[in-house]
Amino acid sequence: MADVRAAETPAPLDLLDERLRRGDGWRAVAGGLWQRVRSGDLGALPIVLGLVVIWTVFQSLNSVFLSSANLVNLLMESASVGIIALGVVCVLLVGQIDLSVGSVSGLSAALTAVTFVTHGWPLLLSMAAALGAGALVGVVYAQMVTRLGVPSFVATLAGLLSFLGIQLWLLGDTGAINLPFESDLVHFAQLAFLPEWLSYVLVVVAAGWLFATGYGLARTRRAAGLSARSTSLLVARSTAVLLGLGFAVWYLNRARGVGWLFVSFVALVLVLHYALTRTGWGRSVFAVGGNAEAARRAGINVRRVYTSVFVLCSTLAALGGMIAAARLAAANQATGAGDVNLNAIAAAVIGGTSLFGGRGSAFSALLGILVIQSISNGLTLLDLDSSFRFIITGLVLALAVTLDSVARRSRVAHGRAA
Amino acid sequence: MNDPVKDQAAVPEGRPILSLRGVSKNFGAVAALTEVDLDVAPGEVVAVVGDNGAGKSTLVKVLAGVHRPDAGTLTFADREVTVTSPADAHALGIATVFQDLALCENLNVVQNLFLGRELRRARLDEVTMEIRSWELLRQLSAKIPTVRVPVASLSGGQRQTVAIARTLLGDPRVIVLDEPTAALGVAQTAEVLNLIERLRERGLGVIMISHNMEDVRAVADRVVVLRLGRNNGVFDAEAPTEEIVAAMIGASDNVVSRRAGRARSVKGEA
Ligand SMILES: Nc1ncnc2c1ncn2[C@@H]1O[C@H](COP(=O)(O)OP(=O)(O)OP(=O)(O)O)[C@@H](O)[C@H]1O
Ligand SMILES: [Mg+2]
Numbered sequence: 137m138a139d140v141r142a143a144e145t146p147a148p149l150d151l152l153d154e155r156l157r158r159g160d161g162w163r164a165v166a167g168g169l170w171q172r173v174r175s176g177d178l179g180a181l182p183i184v185l186g187l188v189v190i191w192t193v194f195q196s197l198n199s200v201f202l203s204s205a206n207l208v209n210l211l212m213e214s215a216s217v218g219i220i221a222l223g224v225v226c227v228l229l230v231g232q233i234d235l236s237v238g239s240v241s242g243l244s245a246a247l248t249a250v251t252f253v254t255h256g257w258p259l260l261l262s263m264a265a266a267l268g269a270g271a272l273v274g275v276v277y278a279q280m281v282t283r284l285g286v287p288s289f290v291a292t293l294a295g296l297l298s299f300l301g302i303q304l305w306l307l308g309d310t311g312a313i314n315l316p317f318e319s320d321l322v323h324f325a326q327l328a329f330l331p332e333w334l335s336y337v338l339v340v341v342a343a344g345w346l347f348a349t350g351y352g353l354a355r356t357r358r359a360a361g362l363s364a365r366s367t368s369l370l371v372a373r374s375t376a377v378l379l380g381l382g383f384a385v386w387y388l389n390r391a392r393g394v395g396w397l398f399v400s401f402v403a404l405v406l407v408l409h410y411a412l413t414r415t416g417w418g419r420s421v422f423a424v425g426g427n428a429e430a431a432r433r434a435g436i437n438v439r440r441v442y443t444s445v446f447v448l449c450s451t452l453a454a455l456g457g458m459i460a461a462a463r464l465a466a467a468n469q470a471t472g473a474g475d476v477n478l479n480a481i482a483a484a485v486i487g488g489t490s491l492f493g494g495r496g497s498a499f500s501a502l503l504g505i506l507v508i509q510s511i512s513n514g515l516t517l518l519d520l521d522s523s524f525r526f527i528i529t530g531l532v533l534a535l536a537v538t539l540d541s542v543a544r545r546s547r548v549a550h551g552r553a554a
Numbered sequence: 555m556n557d558p559v560k561d562q563a564a565v566p567e568g569r570p571i572l573s574l575r576g577v578s579k580n581f582g583a584v585a586a587l588t589e590v591d592l593d594v595a596p597g598e599v600v601a602v603v604g605d606n607g608a609g610k611s612t613l614v615k616v617l618a619g620v621h622r623p624d625a626g627t628l629t630f631a632d633r634e635v636t637v638t639s640p641a642d643a644h645a646l647g648i649a650t651v652f653q654d655l656a657l658c659e660n661l662n663v664v665q666n667l668f669l670g671r672e673l674r675r676a677r678l679d680e681v682t683m684e685i686r687s688w689e690l691l692r693q694l695s696a697k698i699p700t701v702r703v704p705v706a707s708l709s710g711g712q713r714q715t716v717a718i719a720r721t722l723l724g725d726p727r728v729i730v731l732d733e734p735t736a737a738l739g740v741a742q743t744a745e746v747l748n749l750i751e752r753l754r755e756r757g758l759g760v761i762m763i764s765h766n767m768e769d770v771r772a773v774a775d776r777v778v779v780l781r782l783g784r785n786n787g788v789f790d791a792e793a794p795t796e797e798i799v800a801a802m803i804g805a806s807d808n809v810v811s812r813r814a815g816r817a818r819s820v821k822g823e824a
Binding site: 149150151153353356357360361362414415416417419420422423425426427429430431432433434435436437494495547548 | 618620639640641644650652656657658659660661665669670671672675676677678681682684685688698699700701702706
């Protein structure tokens with residue numbers, strides 16, 4: 137059957153080489169996936185497995201864990217650090233690191249609170265000022281790294297302490313500023329949920345859009361004489377997304393539903409995913425992370441790429457800090473302190489973004505923060521204090537980094553990109 | 555593929571498209587290049603030869619905008635130009651294959667070929683880029699099974715082919731190749747030498763660095779010798795190898811000629 141078809145239609149332009157093991161349809165797709173996993177190109181597999189394990193364990197220890205109400209809460213709690221982790225993904229992609237995202241987020245929370253509450257600025261102006269301050273921090277880091285050659289972990293470590301200091305100074309003696317409950321920011325972060333019908337509409341739109349883009353791409357590729365995904369595969373993928381998301385949304389809607397905050401976080405993930413994979417900027421980010429000198433010789437303005445990435449990272453950190461404060465309805469000395477820093481970096485790495493640069497995706501922030509937040513939420517439900525949370529999050533991070541290193545070795549051995 | 559020949563009328567026959575005068579480059583105390591002159595005309599293949607550390611790669615990097623020369627002038631198409639960055643060199647139409655290839659191992663073949671000059675930067679046109687990649691690779695008879703794998707998984711020669719193919723994108727007028735055949739097998743080397751000849755026919759200027767005198771003789775119109783960072787003679791391709799080697803190493807009585815002499819006398823006795 138397959139032979140007859142191959143004889144009728146000429147082979148696609150990109151599958152002419154006789155060494156290529158040709159095949160289409162389901163077996164080839166499954167086989168290809170298996171090959172990739174075996175050679176260390178793990179993708180999202182370990183993290184999905186990890187999530188299943190974590191959820192099973194916590195559910196068996198406390199049956200509240202997988203309740204709708206708790207999951208709604210878990211998602212809302214994950215947005216702020218998740219947004220910070222998005223920025224960390226970008227910095228890791230160019231092979232740098234920002235250790236100060238926690239203090240930058242705390243500083244931004246303090247700035248928003250001081251200007252908005254104490255000085256009575258309009259909310260949007262306060263937020264813009266805090267985001268601007270975050271962007272400025274990124275510019276300073278980029279200058280230190282690109283012009284003065286300071287390693288980014290030292291520059292940002294210095295920033296960590298300095299910005300913590302500014303945060304404490306801004307908050308003054310009381311050490312905390314309450315945000316009014318009736319402000320839009322707090323309302324958005326705590327009480328704004330999608331109407332039920334809209335949440336289902338979004339699911340359908342997402343699945344439909346996934347199919348439409350996939351089908352459009354397949355059609356142009358086929359028209360150009362290249363191989364393309366089969367339509368049945370595309371339908372299957374979209375159906376899976378439709379059913380999966382549909383079930384999740386239905387389950388969440390049994391409690392308060394899907395928060396606007398979480399939807400906005402996912403929207404940010406999608407925008408960044410597009411920017412990283414479909415634009416020239418994203419391509420140069422990966423190039424700089426893979427081989428900065430080669431990128432420079434290809435005519436890429438490497439300094440500009442570093443600057444854009446550092447600015448993006450600290451701006452997203454500032455946004456995350458603002459949201460953390462809004463969740464709490466207060467900016468205090470603990471905002472952005474403690475484990476926020478490490479959680480954001482851990483989320484990016486656990487989600488599959490390599491510490492070695494040049495590998496990763498925006499989705500790793502989403503997946504990683506779900507893992508981190510599940511652990512933290514589950515341990516809180518078990519009434520274990522933060523000492524356990526730190527220990528276990530630390531262990532998970534160590535596991536993720538080890539997996540990253542081992543997978544990298546395996547990729548090198550199997551001739552895939554390190 | 556755009557045809558790079560299209561506006562060669564701008565440069566009269568025989569006049570150099572690219573010429574260097576008195577170019578010097580120091581790395582701290584090391585004078586890597588001292589007052590080097592070099593010309594290449596459209597449709598001409600110039601080989602640059604020299605011993606290890608003679609400054610060949612440094613010269614290439616000056617042409618590519620990777621290093622800024624400390625002194626000297628660069629004239630391109632009868633205009634004096636300054637090349638301060640690789641982007642400047644690209645804009646002029648100088649395309650370079652570096653000795654270390656300078657590819658991004660984590661990117662695939664298409665991404666590497668179009669790196670820095672992607673089509674439709676706000677929404678990448680992957681399909682067109684892939685098709686043009688196949689066209690380019692076929693032009694070079696490249697033995698690359700698929701363009702959607704990271705360059706890390708290619709063999710040394712395949713990577714070198716990718717690096718060479720990359721220079722053909724855009725509208726190059728001068729192509730600089732730093733030891734383009736070093737990693738290549740017999741057939742692939744012949745393929746690259748054929749390519750160099752085709753480039754010459756298409757009216758491009760080619761500067762080729764090589765340690766292999768056979769390759770140099772096969773395609774070069776002129777041979778420029780560098781020794782310890784200085785010009786040490788220009789030969790035409792018919793000049794005897796011993797003369798060129800003597801200019802490279804510095805004396806007619808050198809290790810290469812002594813070895814050759816020994817081999818001859820051994821043969822004669824037998
Ligand atoms: N980036 C650099 N920093 C310092 N010194 C350098 C640098 N690049 C080259 N040099 C020095 O310049 C001189 C010329 O080096 P170059 O790489 O141009 O030699 P080459 O002719 O290409 O040699 P080979 O045949 O081995 O490739 C050498 O002495 C080298 O040590
Ligand atoms: Mg060299």
